[in-house]
Amino acid sequence: MDNDSLSRNTYSFGISLAICAVLNAIVVIIKESGQGVADMMKKMTGHHWITHVAIILTLFFAGGLLLNRTQLINSPSRLIQVVAGGVAIGVLIILGFYVIAD
């Protein structure tokens, strides 16, 4: 019963959320590690942060729509682990990175 209790969008956007939360942290590290990347991102939209947001939001919505056609996870409990784990890892990487970088 529970295997079918969630819609496909719930799975696909949940996985996309977890991936994008980690990607968000990776983009932070790449951006902060080299001034060239930050400069390039600034040139794209006028501000590096706007480019960063645009990249992550685009990936989130595109990922959610594309993953809708696949079935990477089919267990609600596994989805909860992936969503909570992805968000926790992404946020903790950001919080930890600036302790080291500062």
Add this chain to the structure above:
Amino acid sequence: MNQIILMIHVLFGVGCVLASLWVFVETMNATQTNLSRIRWVSRASAACMWMAFFVGGYWYVVLYPSDKAIILKGPWRVAHNYFMETKEHFVITLLLLATYLPIAASNNLTASREARGLVQWVSGLVVVVALMAEGHGALIAMGVKEGLLARIH
């Protein structure tokens, strides 16, 4: 006017926290009677987060540079170097989480314990990360205040 924009940002952020907390608590006892309300409040949480994000984003890109200069010349440089740098990035994840909440709440919460569990995890994470953002915002404001006080003394 700048401070009003900043307070509107905080207001919507608090709205997102309260709405997510509402969803978390009401999902514990989801029935056919309150299912529609849970879904509407989850949409309100996402709407508040998007408003807070847009208003805060405008403030950060257009108005924050002057505050940043004050912070970096004052005694609380950590307010920018750590708290603003982390906040401006983890709120992107918060925006994704709040956007996902109505999707999670669109399932039949009355029939599935695990669907309720997912909504509670997502709404709980929104509350925790949003409260963290509120705390970071308070410390950034304190950094500006300390920077201004240092000019007087």
